[in-house]
Amino acid sequence: MADKLRLMTVHAHPDDESSKGAATTARYAAEGHEVMVVTCTGGEAGSILNPAMERPEIVANLPEVRRQEMARAAEILGVQHRWLGFVDSGLPEGDPPPPLPEGVFATVPLEESTRELVRAVREFRPHVVITYDENGGYPHPDHIRCHEVSVAAFDAAGDPDLYQGTGEPWQPLKLYYSHGFSRKRMQLFHESLLAEGKESPWTDWLKRWDEQQRPDPDDRVTTRVPCGDYFEKRDDALRAHATQIDPTSRWFAVSCEAQRQLWPTEDYELVRSLVDTTLPEDDLFDGVQEKVCA
Template identity: 65%
Template sequence: MAVHAHPDDESSKGAATTARYAAEGVEVLVVTCTGGERGSILNPSYGDAPSSPEAMAEVRREEMAGAARALGVQHRWLGFVDSGLPEGDPLPPLPEGCFALVPLEEAAAPLVELVRSFRPHVITTYDPTGGYPHPDHIMCHRISAEAFEAAGDAERYRGAGDPWQPLKLYYNHDFSLNRIQTIHDAVTGAGLESPFGDWVASRAMREIPEREVTTRIPCSDHFSARDAALVSHATQIDPAGFFFAVPRDLEVEVWPVEEYELATSHVPVSLPEDDLFAGIHPEDRP
Protein backbone atom coordinates (compact mmCIF):
# COMPACT_ATOMS: atom_id res chain seq x y z
CA MET A 1 0.00 0.00 0.00
CA ALA A 2 1.45 3.34 -1.11
CA VAL A 3 -0.16 6.31 0.65
CA HIS A 4 0.09 9.72 -1.06
CA ALA A 5 -1.24 13.21 -0.47
CA HIS A 6 -2.41 14.25 -3.95
CA PRO A 7 -3.03 12.74 -7.38
CA ASP A 8 0.35 12.86 -9.21
CA ASP A 9 2.43 12.18 -6.06
CA GLU A 10 2.18 8.44 -6.75
CA SER A 11 3.79 9.03 -10.16
CA SER A 12 6.77 11.06 -8.93
CA LYS A 13 7.51 9.10 -5.74
CA GLY A 14 8.05 5.36 -5.86
CA ALA A 15 6.18 4.90 -9.14
CA ALA A 16 8.60 2.49 -10.80
CA THR A 17 8.70 0.42 -7.61
CA THR A 18 4.92 0.05 -7.52
CA ALA A 19 4.90 -0.77 -11.24
CA ARG A 20 7.60 -3.40 -10.74
CA TYR A 21 5.81 -5.17 -7.91
CA ALA A 22 2.47 -5.01 -9.71
CA ALA A 23 4.07 -6.55 -12.80
CA GLU A 24 5.47 -9.33 -10.61
CA GLY A 25 1.98 -10.20 -9.39
CA VAL A 26 1.97 -8.38 -6.08
CA GLU A 27 -1.32 -6.71 -5.14
CA VAL A 28 -0.46 -3.01 -5.03
CA LEU A 29 -2.90 -0.36 -3.81
CA VAL A 30 -2.23 3.36 -4.19
CA VAL A 31 -4.17 5.51 -1.72
CA THR A 32 -4.68 9.23 -2.43
CA CYS A 33 -5.69 11.35 0.55
CA THR A 34 -7.07 14.41 -1.26
CA GLY A 35 -8.63 15.29 -4.60
CA GLY A 36 -5.99 17.87 -5.54
CA GLU A 37 -8.71 20.51 -5.82
CA ARG A 38 -6.41 23.40 -4.99
CA GLY A 39 -3.58 22.40 -7.30
CA SER A 40 -2.36 24.93 -9.84
CA ILE A 41 -1.91 24.25 -13.56
CA LEU A 42 1.82 23.47 -13.73
CA ASN A 43 1.94 22.40 -17.38
CA PRO A 44 2.22 25.53 -19.57
CA SER A 45 0.89 23.63 -22.58
CA TYR A 46 -2.26 22.43 -20.80
CA GLY A 47 -4.64 25.22 -21.80
CA ASP A 48 -7.41 26.82 -19.76
CA ALA A 49 -7.66 25.90 -16.10
CA PRO A 50 -10.82 24.19 -14.81
CA SER A 51 -13.38 26.75 -13.74
CA SER A 52 -13.71 25.71 -10.08
CA PRO A 53 -12.12 23.48 -7.44
CA GLU A 54 -14.86 20.93 -8.13
CA ALA A 55 -14.03 20.95 -11.83
CA MET A 56 -10.34 20.63 -11.06
CA ALA A 57 -11.06 17.64 -8.81
CA GLU A 58 -12.96 15.93 -11.64
CA VAL A 59 -10.09 16.48 -14.07
CA ARG A 60 -7.62 15.12 -11.58
CA ARG A 61 -9.78 12.05 -10.92
CA GLU A 62 -9.54 11.24 -14.64
CA GLU A 63 -5.79 11.86 -14.61
CA MET A 64 -5.36 9.59 -11.60
CA ALA A 65 -7.30 6.79 -13.29
CA GLY A 66 -4.92 7.00 -16.24
CA ALA A 67 -1.88 6.92 -13.97
CA ALA A 68 -3.19 3.87 -12.11
CA ARG A 69 -3.66 2.06 -15.42
CA ALA A 70 -0.13 2.97 -16.51
CA LEU A 71 1.35 1.60 -13.27
CA GLY A 72 -0.90 -1.45 -13.17
CA VAL A 73 -2.05 -0.73 -9.62
CA GLN A 74 -5.33 -0.57 -7.75
CA HIS A 75 -6.41 2.83 -6.44
CA ARG A 76 -8.61 4.31 -3.72
CA TRP A 77 -9.45 7.87 -2.66
CA LEU A 78 -9.73 8.81 1.02
CA GLY A 79 -11.94 11.75 0.08
CA PHE A 80 -10.32 14.67 1.93
CA VAL A 81 -10.06 18.20 0.53
CA ASP A 82 -6.72 19.57 -0.68
CA SER A 83 -5.25 22.11 1.77
CA GLY A 84 -3.29 24.03 -0.85
CA LEU A 85 0.27 25.22 -0.34
CA PRO A 86 0.20 28.40 1.77
CA GLU A 87 2.53 31.14 0.56
CA GLY A 88 3.57 34.47 2.01
CA ASP A 89 5.16 35.90 5.15
CA PRO A 90 3.38 35.43 7.43
CA LEU A 91 1.70 32.36 5.99
CA PRO A 92 -2.07 32.65 5.60
CA PRO A 93 -4.33 30.30 7.56
CA LEU A 94 -5.29 27.01 5.94
CA PRO A 95 -8.79 26.77 4.42
CA GLU A 96 -11.52 25.60 6.74
CA GLY A 97 -12.30 21.90 6.39
CA CYS A 98 -9.11 21.03 4.53
CA PHE A 99 -7.23 17.76 5.06
CA ALA A 100 -4.44 19.22 7.18
CA LEU A 101 -6.94 20.59 9.73
CA VAL A 102 -8.93 17.37 10.21
CA PRO A 103 -8.34 15.86 13.69
CA LEU A 104 -5.85 12.99 13.47
CA GLU A 105 -8.15 10.13 14.48
CA GLU A 106 -10.90 11.35 12.16
CA ALA A 107 -8.46 11.62 9.27
CA ALA A 108 -6.82 8.26 9.99
CA ALA A 109 -10.08 6.31 10.40
CA PRO A 110 -10.75 5.65 6.68
CA LEU A 111 -7.12 4.65 6.17
CA VAL A 112 -7.27 2.23 9.12
CA GLU A 113 -10.39 0.71 7.59
CA LEU A 114 -8.65 0.40 4.23
CA VAL A 115 -5.57 -1.22 5.81
CA ARG A 116 -7.79 -3.74 7.56
CA SER A 117 -9.66 -4.60 4.37
CA PHE A 118 -6.72 -4.64 1.92
CA ARG A 119 -4.34 -6.26 4.48
CA PRO A 120 -0.99 -4.98 3.18
CA HIS A 121 2.28 -6.44 4.42
CA VAL A 122 4.14 -3.23 3.51
CA ILE A 123 3.10 0.44 3.60
CA THR A 124 5.06 3.28 1.97
CA THR A 125 4.51 6.98 2.62
CA TYR A 126 6.45 10.19 3.44
CA ASP A 127 8.83 10.93 6.30
CA PRO A 128 7.72 13.24 9.17
CA THR A 129 8.73 16.35 7.20
CA GLY A 130 6.45 15.31 4.36
CA GLY A 131 9.45 15.31 2.03
CA TYR A 132 8.80 19.03 1.70
CA PRO A 133 6.70 21.30 3.90
CA HIS A 134 3.31 20.94 2.24
CA PRO A 135 0.68 20.57 4.98
CA ASP A 136 -1.02 17.70 3.16
CA HIS A 137 2.25 15.76 2.89
CA ILE A 138 2.89 16.16 6.59
CA MET A 139 -0.67 15.08 7.37
CA CYS A 140 -0.28 12.13 5.01
CA HIS A 141 2.69 10.99 7.08
CA ARG A 142 0.76 11.41 10.30
CA ILE A 143 -2.24 9.34 9.28
CA SER A 144 -0.04 6.68 7.67
CA ALA A 145 2.00 6.28 10.86
CA GLU A 146 -1.20 6.23 12.90
CA ALA A 147 -2.81 3.59 10.68
CA PHE A 148 0.32 1.43 10.70
CA GLU A 149 0.37 1.41 14.50
CA ALA A 150 -3.37 1.20 15.12
CA ALA A 151 -4.74 -1.14 12.45
CA GLY A 152 -3.56 -4.23 14.32
CA ASP A 153 -5.02 -3.15 17.67
CA ALA A 154 -8.54 -4.49 18.22
CA GLU A 155 -9.17 -1.88 20.91
CA ARG A 156 -8.63 1.04 18.52
CA TYR A 157 -10.89 2.20 15.70
CA ARG A 158 -13.62 -0.25 16.64
CA GLY A 159 -16.09 -0.87 13.87
CA ALA A 160 -13.46 -0.27 11.18
CA GLY A 161 -12.94 -3.95 10.37
CA ASP A 162 -10.98 -6.87 11.78
CA PRO A 163 -7.48 -5.99 13.02
CA TRP A 164 -4.56 -6.36 10.62
CA GLN A 165 -0.94 -5.51 11.43
CA PRO A 166 1.27 -4.47 8.49
CA LEU A 167 4.83 -5.71 8.88
CA LYS A 168 6.98 -2.90 7.44
CA LEU A 169 6.64 0.88 7.07
CA TYR A 170 8.83 2.77 4.61
CA TYR A 171 9.41 6.42 3.72
CA ASN A 172 9.96 7.45 0.09
CA HIS A 173 13.31 9.13 -0.65
CA ASP A 174 13.04 9.85 -4.36
CA PHE A 175 14.62 13.29 -4.11
CA SER A 176 17.63 12.59 -1.89
CA LEU A 177 20.60 14.88 -2.41
CA ASN A 178 22.70 11.82 -3.30
CA ARG A 179 20.39 11.02 -6.22
CA ILE A 180 20.14 14.63 -7.33
CA GLN A 181 23.91 15.16 -7.17
CA THR A 182 24.70 11.88 -8.93
CA ILE A 183 22.35 12.56 -11.84
CA HIS A 184 23.40 16.22 -12.00
CA ASP A 185 27.08 15.22 -12.29
CA ALA A 186 26.31 12.63 -14.95
CA VAL A 187 24.26 15.06 -17.03
CA THR A 188 26.84 17.85 -16.88
CA GLY A 189 29.60 15.29 -17.51
CA ALA A 190 27.82 14.38 -20.73
CA GLY A 191 27.90 18.03 -21.76
CA LEU A 192 24.17 18.56 -21.21
CA GLU A 193 22.24 21.09 -19.16
CA SER A 194 21.17 19.65 -15.82
CA PRO A 195 17.69 20.36 -14.43
CA PHE A 196 19.13 19.95 -10.94
CA GLY A 197 21.75 22.75 -10.88
CA ASP A 198 19.75 25.26 -8.85
CA TRP A 199 18.37 22.46 -6.67
CA VAL A 200 21.85 21.21 -5.70
CA ALA A 201 23.02 24.73 -4.85
CA SER A 202 19.85 25.53 -2.90
CA ARG A 203 19.95 22.37 -0.79
CA ALA A 204 23.64 22.81 -0.05
CA MET A 205 23.08 26.44 0.95
CA ARG A 206 20.18 25.55 3.27
CA GLU A 207 22.12 22.59 4.72
CA ILE A 208 19.07 20.32 4.54
CA PRO A 209 19.90 17.16 6.51
CA GLU A 210 19.79 13.89 4.61
CA ARG A 211 17.73 11.06 6.05
CA GLU A 212 19.04 7.51 6.12
CA VAL A 213 18.50 5.39 3.04
CA THR A 214 18.16 1.72 3.95
CA THR A 215 16.59 0.24 0.84
CA ARG A 216 17.25 0.61 -2.88
CA ILE A 217 14.82 -1.08 -5.24
CA PRO A 218 16.10 -1.90 -8.76
CA CYS A 219 13.27 -0.80 -11.03
CA SER A 220 14.67 0.77 -14.20
CA ASP A 221 12.76 -1.72 -16.35
CA HIS A 222 9.64 0.11 -15.18
CA PHE A 223 10.74 3.71 -15.75
CA SER A 224 8.57 3.73 -18.88
CA ALA A 225 5.48 2.93 -16.78
CA ARG A 226 6.46 5.70 -14.37
CA ASP A 227 6.81 8.14 -17.27
CA ALA A 228 3.43 7.15 -18.70
CA ALA A 229 1.86 7.72 -15.29
CA LEU A 230 3.48 11.14 -15.05
CA VAL A 231 2.18 12.16 -18.47
CA SER A 232 -1.32 11.12 -17.38
CA HIS A 233 -1.30 14.07 -14.96
CA ALA A 234 -1.55 16.64 -17.73
CA THR A 235 -2.49 19.52 -15.42
CA GLN A 236 0.68 19.01 -13.40
CA ILE A 237 3.38 17.54 -15.63
CA ASP A 238 4.97 19.23 -18.64
CA PRO A 239 6.15 16.49 -21.03
CA ALA A 240 8.92 18.86 -22.10
CA GLY A 241 9.75 19.90 -18.55
CA PHE A 242 11.68 18.97 -15.44
CA PHE A 243 10.71 15.31 -15.05
CA PHE A 244 11.81 14.48 -18.60
CA ALA A 245 14.97 16.60 -18.82
CA VAL A 246 17.37 13.73 -18.03
CA PRO A 247 18.02 11.32 -20.92
CA ARG A 248 16.53 7.99 -19.91
CA ASP A 249 19.50 5.89 -21.03
CA LEU A 250 21.75 8.01 -18.83
CA GLU A 251 19.35 7.75 -15.89
CA VAL A 252 19.21 3.96 -16.21
CA GLU A 253 23.01 3.82 -16.28
CA VAL A 254 23.69 5.95 -13.18
CA TRP A 255 20.53 5.62 -11.06
CA PRO A 256 18.43 2.51 -11.85
CA VAL A 257 16.81 2.40 -8.39
CA GLU A 258 14.28 4.08 -6.13
CA GLU A 259 15.23 4.73 -2.51
CA TYR A 260 13.43 4.18 0.78
CA GLU A 261 13.99 4.48 4.50
CA LEU A 262 12.77 1.57 6.61
CA ALA A 263 10.98 3.34 9.46
CA THR A 264 9.48 0.36 11.33
CA SER A 265 9.72 -3.40 10.90
CA HIS A 266 7.98 -6.22 12.76
CA VAL A 267 10.19 -8.81 11.05
CA PRO A 268 13.97 -9.34 11.27
CA VAL A 269 15.86 -7.33 8.66
CA SER A 270 19.41 -7.09 7.37
CA LEU A 271 20.26 -3.66 6.03
CA PRO A 272 20.78 -2.48 3.38
CA GLU A 273 17.92 -4.09 1.44
CA ASP A 274 16.93 -4.38 -2.21
CA ASP A 275 13.38 -5.65 -1.64
CA LEU A 276 10.51 -4.07 0.30
CA PHE A 277 9.43 -7.59 1.29
CA ALA A 278 12.84 -8.65 2.63
CA GLY A 279 12.42 -10.53 5.90
CA ILE A 280 8.80 -11.43 5.25
CA HIS A 281 8.37 -15.21 5.13
CA PRO A 282 7.63 -16.49 1.60
CA GLU A 283 4.37 -18.05 2.82
CA ASP A 284 3.22 -14.64 4.09
CA ARG A 285 4.18 -12.67 0.96
CA PRO A 286 1.36 -11.46 -1.25
Protein backbone atom coordinates in the same frame (compact mmCIF):
# COMPACT_ATOMS: atom_id res chain seq x y z
CA MET B 1 6.62 -16.86 -8.23
CA ALA B 2 6.47 -16.57 -4.45
CA ASP B 3 3.09 -16.17 -2.82
CA LYS B 4 1.24 -13.01 -3.76
CA LEU B 5 1.89 -10.25 -1.23
CA ARG B 6 0.25 -6.86 -0.76
CA LEU B 7 1.81 -3.40 -0.82
CA MET B 8 0.06 -0.13 0.05
CA THR B 9 1.57 3.26 -0.67
CA VAL B 10 -0.05 6.37 0.81
CA HIS B 11 0.17 9.77 -0.89
CA ALA B 12 -1.15 13.27 -0.35
CA HIS B 13 -2.30 14.26 -3.86
CA PRO B 14 -2.88 12.73 -7.29
CA ASP B 15 0.49 12.75 -9.14
CA ASP B 16 2.50 12.10 -5.96
CA GLU B 17 2.21 8.36 -6.61
CA SER B 18 3.87 8.86 -10.00
CA SER B 19 6.73 11.09 -8.83
CA LYS B 20 7.55 9.08 -5.70
CA GLY B 21 8.08 5.35 -6.04
CA ALA B 22 6.11 4.66 -9.22
CA ALA B 23 8.69 2.33 -10.74
CA THR B 24 8.65 0.31 -7.52
CA THR B 25 4.88 -0.09 -7.52
CA ALA B 26 4.89 -0.93 -11.23
CA ARG B 27 7.53 -3.60 -10.65
CA TYR B 28 5.72 -5.31 -7.80
CA ALA B 29 2.41 -5.18 -9.66
CA ALA B 30 4.05 -6.69 -12.76
CA GLU B 31 5.48 -9.47 -10.60
CA GLY B 32 1.95 -10.43 -9.57
CA HIS B 33 1.69 -8.82 -6.16
CA GLU B 34 -1.30 -6.69 -5.19
CA VAL B 35 -0.48 -2.99 -5.00
CA MET B 36 -2.81 -0.25 -3.80
CA VAL B 37 -2.19 3.49 -4.04
CA VAL B 38 -4.15 5.52 -1.48
CA THR B 39 -4.56 9.21 -2.28
CA CYS B 40 -5.57 11.29 0.73
CA THR B 41 -6.95 14.32 -1.14
CA GLY B 42 -8.36 15.14 -4.55
CA GLY B 43 -5.74 17.75 -5.38
CA GLU B 44 -8.50 20.35 -5.63
CA ALA B 45 -6.25 23.24 -4.60
CA GLY B 46 -3.52 22.48 -7.11
CA SER B 47 -2.60 24.84 -9.91
CA ILE B 48 -2.27 23.93 -13.57
CA LEU B 49 1.49 23.55 -14.08
CA ASN B 50 1.46 22.56 -17.75
CA PRO B 51 0.81 25.59 -19.99
CA ALA B 52 -0.73 23.36 -22.66
CA MET B 53 -3.54 22.47 -20.24
CA GLU B 54 -4.33 26.06 -19.27
CA ARG B 55 -7.69 25.98 -21.04
CA PRO B 56 -11.07 27.27 -19.79
CA GLU B 57 -12.76 23.87 -19.84
CA ILE B 58 -9.89 22.38 -17.81
CA VAL B 59 -9.77 25.23 -15.30
CA ALA B 60 -13.52 25.02 -14.76
CA ASN B 61 -13.44 21.30 -14.06
CA LEU B 62 -10.02 20.76 -12.51
CA PRO B 63 -11.07 18.43 -9.64
CA GLU B 64 -12.75 15.99 -12.05
CA VAL B 65 -9.88 16.25 -14.53
CA ARG B 66 -7.43 15.32 -11.80
CA ARG B 67 -9.53 12.29 -10.89
CA GLN B 68 -9.43 11.18 -14.52
CA GLU B 69 -5.67 11.69 -14.63
CA MET B 70 -5.26 9.60 -11.49
CA ALA B 71 -7.30 6.78 -13.01
CA ARG B 72 -5.07 6.77 -16.11
CA ALA B 73 -1.90 6.76 -14.03
CA ALA B 74 -3.13 3.83 -11.92
CA GLU B 75 -3.98 1.90 -15.06
CA ILE B 76 -0.50 2.52 -16.49
CA LEU B 77 1.18 1.36 -13.29
CA GLY B 78 -1.10 -1.65 -12.96
CA VAL B 79 -2.16 -0.77 -9.42
CA GLN B 80 -5.40 -0.52 -7.50
CA HIS B 81 -6.41 2.93 -6.31
CA ARG B 82 -8.45 4.36 -3.47
CA TRP B 83 -9.39 7.94 -2.62
CA LEU B 84 -9.36 8.64 1.12
CA GLY B 85 -11.81 11.47 0.50
CA PHE B 86 -10.27 14.56 2.10
CA VAL B 87 -9.92 18.07 0.65
CA ASP B 88 -6.58 19.43 -0.56
CA SER B 89 -5.25 21.99 1.94
CA GLY B 90 -3.32 23.98 -0.63
CA LEU B 91 0.16 25.38 -0.06
CA PRO B 92 -0.13 28.64 1.92
CA GLU B 93 2.19 31.41 0.82
CA GLY B 94 3.33 34.45 2.75
CA ASP B 95 5.54 35.39 5.68
CA PRO B 96 4.04 34.33 7.93
CA PRO B 97 1.79 32.02 5.88
CA PRO B 98 -1.96 32.49 6.31
CA PRO B 99 -3.94 29.94 8.33
CA LEU B 100 -5.31 26.92 6.50
CA PRO B 101 -9.03 26.77 5.73
CA GLU B 102 -11.27 24.79 8.04
CA GLY B 103 -12.20 21.29 6.93
CA VAL B 104 -9.18 20.60 4.72
CA PHE B 105 -7.02 17.51 5.15
CA ALA B 106 -4.35 19.16 7.29
CA THR B 107 -6.90 20.64 9.71
CA VAL B 108 -9.28 17.70 10.04
CA PRO B 109 -8.69 16.02 13.43
CA LEU B 110 -6.00 13.36 13.14
CA GLU B 111 -8.32 10.73 14.61
CA GLU B 112 -10.86 11.32 11.83
CA SER B 113 -8.39 10.98 8.96
CA THR B 114 -6.63 8.05 10.64
CA ARG B 115 -9.96 6.24 10.92
CA GLU B 116 -10.39 6.34 7.13
CA LEU B 117 -6.89 5.02 6.48
CA VAL B 118 -7.35 2.30 9.10
CA ARG B 119 -10.51 1.32 7.23
CA ALA B 120 -8.52 1.08 3.98
CA VAL B 121 -5.75 -0.93 5.65
CA ARG B 122 -8.21 -3.38 7.19
CA GLU B 123 -9.95 -3.89 3.86
CA PHE B 124 -6.84 -4.26 1.68
CA ARG B 125 -4.70 -5.98 4.36
CA PRO B 126 -1.25 -4.87 3.16
CA HIS B 127 1.90 -6.59 4.35
CA VAL B 128 3.97 -3.46 3.64
CA VAL B 129 3.05 0.24 3.81
CA ILE B 130 5.01 3.15 2.28
CA THR B 131 4.55 6.82 3.12
CA TYR B 132 6.57 10.04 3.53
CA ASP B 133 9.00 10.89 6.31
CA GLU B 134 8.26 13.35 9.12
CA ASN B 135 9.08 16.26 6.80
CA GLY B 136 6.55 15.07 4.24
CA GLY B 137 9.28 14.77 1.62
CA TYR B 138 8.84 18.55 1.48
CA PRO B 139 6.93 20.70 3.95
CA HIS B 140 3.51 20.86 2.29
CA PRO B 141 0.88 20.61 5.05
CA ASP B 142 -0.85 17.71 3.30
CA HIS B 143 2.40 15.78 2.98
CA ILE B 144 3.17 16.21 6.65
CA ARG B 145 -0.38 15.15 7.54
CA CYS B 146 -0.06 12.16 5.21
CA HIS B 147 2.97 11.07 7.22
CA GLU B 148 1.14 11.50 10.52
CA VAL B 149 -1.95 9.63 9.36
CA SER B 150 0.06 6.79 7.84
CA VAL B 151 2.15 6.18 10.95
CA ALA B 152 -0.92 6.37 13.19
CA ALA B 153 -2.85 3.94 10.97
CA PHE B 154 0.06 1.49 10.81
CA ASP B 155 0.15 1.39 14.60
CA ALA B 156 -3.64 1.28 15.07
CA ALA B 157 -4.94 -1.03 12.34
CA GLY B 158 -4.02 -4.20 14.21
CA ASP B 159 -5.56 -3.14 17.52
CA PRO B 160 -9.11 -4.49 17.94
CA ASP B 161 -9.89 -1.83 20.54
CA LEU B 162 -9.22 1.04 18.14
CA TYR B 163 -11.47 2.31 15.35
CA GLN B 164 -14.15 -0.28 15.87
CA GLY B 165 -16.57 -0.56 12.98
CA THR B 166 -13.86 -0.20 10.31
CA GLY B 167 -13.29 -3.90 9.70
CA GLU B 168 -11.35 -6.79 11.16
CA PRO B 169 -7.99 -5.78 12.66
CA TRP B 170 -4.98 -6.16 10.39
CA GLN B 171 -1.36 -5.45 11.31
CA PRO B 172 0.99 -4.59 8.43
CA LEU B 173 4.46 -6.02 8.91
CA LYS B 174 6.73 -3.26 7.60
CA LEU B 175 6.55 0.54 7.27
CA TYR B 176 8.83 2.50 4.95
CA TYR B 177 9.48 6.14 4.20
CA SER B 178 10.10 7.00 0.56
CA HIS B 179 13.26 9.00 -0.15
CA GLY B 180 13.21 9.95 -3.82
CA PHE B 181 14.75 13.41 -3.81
CA SER B 182 18.30 12.84 -2.62
CA ARG B 183 21.09 15.31 -3.17
CA LYS B 184 23.47 12.56 -4.27
CA ARG B 185 21.08 11.44 -7.00
CA MET B 186 20.45 15.01 -8.12
CA GLN B 187 24.19 15.73 -8.21
CA LEU B 188 24.83 12.61 -10.29
CA PHE B 189 22.20 13.55 -12.87
CA HIS B 190 23.42 17.16 -12.88
CA GLU B 191 27.01 16.12 -13.63
CA SER B 192 25.86 13.68 -16.30
CA LEU B 193 24.03 16.40 -18.21
CA LEU B 194 26.93 18.83 -17.94
CA ALA B 195 29.32 16.14 -19.23
CA GLU B 196 27.10 15.81 -22.29
CA GLY B 197 27.24 19.57 -22.84
CA LYS B 198 23.62 20.01 -21.84
CA GLU B 199 22.04 22.49 -19.47
CA SER B 200 21.13 21.06 -16.09
CA PRO B 201 17.76 21.91 -14.52
CA TRP B 202 19.22 21.17 -11.09
CA THR B 203 21.85 23.92 -10.89
CA ASP B 204 19.72 26.27 -8.78
CA TRP B 205 18.28 23.43 -6.70
CA LEU B 206 21.74 22.21 -5.73
CA LYS B 207 22.85 25.74 -4.90
CA ARG B 208 19.83 26.31 -2.64
CA TRP B 209 20.32 22.90 -1.04
CA ASP B 210 23.85 23.84 -0.03
CA GLU B 211 22.91 27.35 1.08
CA GLN B 212 20.20 25.94 3.34
CA GLN B 213 22.54 23.22 4.62
CA ARG B 214 19.79 20.67 4.25
CA PRO B 215 20.58 17.06 5.21
CA ASP B 216 20.55 14.52 2.41
CA PRO B 217 17.73 11.99 2.91
CA ASP B 218 19.88 9.45 1.07
CA ASP B 219 21.87 9.12 4.29
CA ARG B 220 18.77 7.54 5.85
CA VAL B 221 18.16 4.97 3.12
CA THR B 222 18.10 1.33 4.20
CA THR B 223 16.50 -0.24 1.15
CA ARG B 224 17.24 0.24 -2.56
CA VAL B 225 14.75 -1.46 -4.86
CA PRO B 226 16.05 -2.20 -8.40
CA CYS B 227 13.32 -1.02 -10.74
CA GLY B 228 15.05 0.52 -13.76
CA ASP B 229 13.06 -1.64 -16.16
CA TYR B 230 9.95 0.28 -15.07
CA PHE B 231 11.23 3.84 -15.48
CA GLU B 232 9.29 4.22 -18.73
CA LYS B 233 6.07 3.22 -16.99
CA ARG B 234 6.86 5.70 -14.23
CA ASP B 235 7.30 8.48 -16.78
CA ASP B 236 4.14 7.50 -18.64
CA ALA B 237 2.23 7.65 -15.36
CA LEU B 238 3.69 11.09 -14.68
CA ARG B 239 2.62 12.32 -18.10
CA ALA B 240 -0.90 11.05 -17.40
CA HIS B 241 -1.14 13.89 -14.88
CA ALA B 242 -1.15 16.35 -17.74
CA THR B 243 -2.38 19.32 -15.69
CA GLN B 244 0.56 18.92 -13.30
CA ILE B 245 3.43 17.70 -15.45
CA ASP B 246 4.89 19.63 -18.36
CA PRO B 247 6.40 17.02 -20.72
CA THR B 248 9.36 19.38 -21.25
CA SER B 249 10.05 19.67 -17.52
CA ARG B 250 13.12 18.58 -15.53
CA TRP B 251 11.42 15.26 -14.72
CA PHE B 252 12.48 14.05 -18.16
CA ALA B 253 15.85 15.79 -18.56
CA VAL B 254 17.83 12.56 -18.07
CA SER B 255 16.83 9.65 -20.30
CA CYS B 256 15.54 6.46 -18.74
CA GLU B 257 18.50 4.58 -20.18
CA ALA B 258 20.94 7.01 -18.56
CA GLN B 259 19.07 6.73 -15.27
CA ARG B 260 19.35 2.95 -15.42
CA GLN B 261 23.11 3.35 -15.67
CA LEU B 262 23.43 6.07 -13.05
CA TRP B 263 20.81 5.25 -10.42
CA PRO B 264 18.68 2.16 -11.19
CA THR B 265 16.85 2.02 -7.85
CA GLU B 266 14.13 3.74 -5.86
CA ASP B 267 15.08 4.23 -2.27
CA TYR B 268 13.39 3.78 1.10
CA GLU B 269 13.95 3.89 4.84
CA LEU B 270 12.66 1.02 6.95
CA VAL B 271 11.16 2.57 10.09
CA ARG B 272 9.00 -0.25 11.48
CA SER B 273 9.46 -3.99 11.05
CA LEU B 274 7.66 -6.86 12.72
CA VAL B 275 9.70 -9.39 10.75
CA ASP B 276 13.37 -10.32 10.79
CA THR B 277 15.34 -8.67 8.02
CA THR B 278 18.94 -7.75 7.33
CA LEU B 279 19.93 -4.23 6.31
CA PRO B 280 20.64 -3.03 3.73
CA GLU B 281 17.77 -4.52 1.73
CA ASP B 282 16.90 -4.64 -1.97
CA ASP B 283 13.31 -5.86 -1.58
CA LEU B 284 10.45 -4.30 0.39
CA PHE B 285 9.14 -7.80 1.07
CA ASP B 286 12.38 -9.07 2.65
CA GLY B 287 11.37 -11.14 5.66
CA VAL B 288 7.67 -10.92 4.85
CA GLN B 289 7.45 -14.04 2.70
CA GLU B 290 9.00 -16.12 5.46
CA LYS B 291 6.60 -14.69 8.05
CA VAL B 292 3.50 -15.15 5.90
CA CYS B 293 4.37 -18.73 4.96
CA ALA B 294 5.54 -19.78 8.43
